[in-house]
Amino acid sequence: MSTTDTETKPAYSPGLAGVVAGETEICWVDPNAGLMYRGYDIHEMAEKANFEEVAYLLLNGELPTIEQGAHFSQALAAERSLPKEVLEMMRLLPQNTHPMDMLRTGVSMLAPFDPDLNDNSHGANIRKAIRLIAKVTTLIADGYRIRRRENPLPERPDLTMAGNLFYKLSGEVPAAWKIRMMDTIFILYADHEFNASTFAARVTASTLADMYAAVTSACGTLKGPLHGGANEESMKMLDEIKTPERAEGWMMDALAKKAKIMGFGHRVYKAGDSRVPIMREIGRDLGKRSGKEQWIPICENLEATMEREKKLCANVDLYAAPVFTMLEFAPELNTPIFAASRVAGWCAHVVEQQDNNRLIRPRSLYTGPAARPYKAAASSNGA
Numbered sequence: 556m557s558t559t560d561t562e563t564k565p566a567y568s569p570g571l572a573g574v575v576a577g578e579t580e581i582c583w584v585d586p587n588a589g590l591m592y593r594g595y596d597i598h599e600m601a602e603k604a605n606f607e608e609v610a611y612l613l614l615n616g617e618l619p620t621i622e623q624g625a626h627f628s629q630a631l632a633a634e635r636s637l638p639k640e641v642l643e644m645m646r647l648l649p650q651n652t653h654p655m656d657m658l659r660t661g662v663s664m665l666a667p668f669d670p671d672l673n674d675n676s677h678g679a680n681i682r683k684a685i686r687l688i689a690k691v692t693t694l695i696a697d698g699y700r701i702r703r704r705e706n707p708l709p710e711r712p713d714l715t716m717a718g719n720l721f722y723k724l725s726g727e728v729p730a731a732w733k734i735r736m737m738d739t740i741f742i743l744y745a746d747h748e749f750n751a752s753t754f755a756a757r758v759t760a761s762t763l764a765d766m767y768a769a770v771t772s773a774c775g776t777l778k779g780p781l782h783g784g785a786n787e788e789s790m791k792m793l794d795e796i797k798t799p800e801r802a803e804g805w806m807m808d809a810l811a812k813k814a815k816i817m818g819f820g821h822r823v824y825k826a827g828d829s830r831v832p833i834m835r836e837i838g839r840d841l842g843k844r845s846g847k848e849q850w851i852p853i854c855e856n857l858e859a860t861m862e863r864e865k866k867l868c869a870n871v872d873l874y875a876a877p878v879f880t881m882l883e884f885a886p887e888l889n890t891p892i893f894a895a896s897r898v899a900g901w902c903a904h905v906v907e908q909q910d911n912n913r914l915i916r917p918r919s920l921y922t923g924p925a926a927r928p929y930k931a932a933a934s935s936n937g938a
């Protein structure tokens with residue numbers, strides 16, 4: 556009898572495609588181009604809400620009252636600064652450290668500074684979530700300045716998270732429309748049910764490890780180009796294409812070479828990514844304001860060619876890439892900006908996981924050799 560004969564073959568779906576790995580009340584991704592946060596349509600939220608409200612909703616299940624919202628925003632603003640040891644650590648990293656690696660290392664190092672670290676109760680988890688949501692933006696902005704051998708700037712508690720991010724990177728408070736635009740982008744990226752990084756966070760949380768461990772796992776997972784890293788890679792592609800007229804030919808060449816095109820395809824969406832129309836509109840608006848009107852038509856020509864050739868839809872990262880460029884963020888900040896928003900979703904999922912926990916531990920399908928007897932080592936040259 557072989558080792559595999561002792562049990563029936565388990566069902567297997569490569570990449571866990573189509574597998575329901577848990578329940579959640581936080582977010583629903585509708586394969587037919589829809590997205591809801593706790594029952595609220597993302598399109599309505601992007602138009603009417605601000606990011607702080609959305610973060611509160613994801614964590615607490617309901618939209619805040621005016622007082623709850625003000626209190627939550629103040630709590631976030633009060634938690635932004637980093638321990639000086641974390642700033643010192645970032646100064647020790649090699650200058651070419653990628654901002655996502657800085658962020659992951661920074662989140663990990665923040666853990667022992669949190670007085671609630673090993674308390675996974677609901678209340679302690681919400682307190683940790685507020686600290687993490689507040690500090691991730693600071694890790695990104697301070698890390699970026701340190702990497703450029705510039706000093707981090709002091710926090711501006713009078714600014715929202717979006718406004719503070721611009722200020723901390725550039726030293727300038729941008730126009731109100733720019734802050735509003737960033738808020739909308741943050742809302743679009745805030746959660747997406749069991750995407751790879753959130754799932755990684757939930758797996759870590761399910762061992763009853765702490766929220767910082769879970770968010771560290773999530774940061775590591777987001778970095779990959781098949782997930783959050785796609786918005787940095789998409790910009791390299793658009794830079795190479797340069798003009799709308801070259802987009803179709805570029806895509807045909809890339810498809811002929813069987814290349815994976817960044818910013819296209821999605822595991823769940825088959826009738827379009829719900830976030831794309833809003834991100835595309837932001838891109839058009841920014842194109843007019845900045846005079847860089849080539850980027851969105853390049854994306855649209857790529858989309859049309861991909862639809863015709865492979866029936867694959869664009870995902871949000873295709874349009875996020877030029878949007879971030881037109882907002883004057885360096886391309887290596889594209890994925891960290893995604894993280895600045897998604898940390899709200901990660902934390903909400905950790906809270907939900909630990910409030911009703913069961914260890915996440917799937918099976919694998921063994922495909923190795925059948926049982927065989929141990930053989931004592933012999934010399935490989937036969938001597």
Ligand code: ACO
Nearest residue numbers: 780781782783785814815816817818819820821822870872
């Ligand atoms: N470029 C070219 N072909 C693609 C692409 C792509 N971007 N995406 C999927 N395909 C092809 C596959 O090669 C496959 O073709 P085949 O049937 O001839 O082998 C077919 O479409 C089905 O694709 P799957 O591999 O089953 O898609 P899967 O669900 O495993 O992967 C993923 C989804 C990882 C997003 C994939 O589409 C991809 O790699 N996209 C590029 C990276 C990217 O943009 N990631 C961002 C995702 S959204 C986000 O994280 C915010």
